Amino acid sequence: MTTAVLMIEDDERLASMVREYLGQSGFAIVHAPDGKTGLELLQRGLGQQLPELVILDLMLPDMDGLDVCRQIRATQGPIARVPILMLTAKGDPMDRVIGLEIGADDYLPKPFEPRELLARVRAILRRQQAGTLAASDSDVLRFGSLEIDRSARTVSVAGRPAELTSYQFDLLVALAERAGRVLTRDQIMEAVRGRELEAFDRSIDVHMGRIRAAIEADVKNPRRILTVRGVGYVFAKQQD
Template identity: 30%
Template structure:
């Protein structure tokens, strides 16, 4: 249920905090915590396990990018950037630091609600899948979703919750081609619309963690103008 989800909103604009808080409460999200500074946000995260974090980029005592990186040292909770900084570079930076998605200001608060619902629904579905003891074993990596464990060439590699969800999607559909829109719908949520860069940046991060050649990938292959295909590394044992 919505009222069980713990949400942290970090923004130095009090008006935006109030707008989001009022909108979310109308949609039956009741466990909402707010912060206006980086320090305040980190203090909340140290004491509470949140289900989702909404994060502005411009803060009075630092930027949201460095805060996102610090959060990732303590939490795997989905992070949704909401920012007036809308350049491709800013979005790339936010997602590269560990963000799961990026919404541009000004925004429709109902769009934020839709994204939150999609993220929480995907979390529930992913958690239910992970109750089964499925493991994906390949020549270069082994992935145990139920343990949130990714081993690449025998060594554990940290992956965010969204990266693990994306990896499981590919492992469950080897050698199939998916467009970026299809991947976004299946991994981020079918009733919201994202941008191509959200998918491409996450795939680029996943390639690096899997040891795939970023310039000439062999595992997560980009078919230009068509989409992406997961090709299991040779000698898989699955």
């Protein structure tokens, strides 16, 4: 069974290489040469179904890849939760920070090795599947007004939905399931079965900032996700 992936990339040669390489591992790549086409394909669905992943280039001929990412995350329904792997210019960490802040699940600098792309894609989908399987054990985690539904993969605060990416949802669940325990960044990454931390280790801090913005009443004075300086993070048991 093939896994549908939407690649929004204007470089035809790169898209062809990715289609051939990932195709050998069971992925069916649908290529969109620009942002407008990519968004239209996403809205229509690929063969009447959503892709399981979007590979999104930052440099597109008609619109900025960051704008494409924003529009995907602003869409209502399941489209907003499709994981996004962003392709960024090598040596430009600010693009990576911005991409993660607006909702990308991971990033990969160009040029890249096809094997690394495959590893990143598999890691993202593995996290997605792990979250779905974990939902069968117990469905809902409640901490005061915060409700985390692992079955539906949704989060709400006082009944209002909190928008998180798939990866951010998994990070929140990993912390909430271990409420009261201080976790290092390595332990958090291991808990979500993601890639190991690289030189660009600010990525997890960016994701935590996004999670706080979604669930905290006061981001500058968080009460749910606390930073333990020099160690990592802890999800507070007592809230509200």
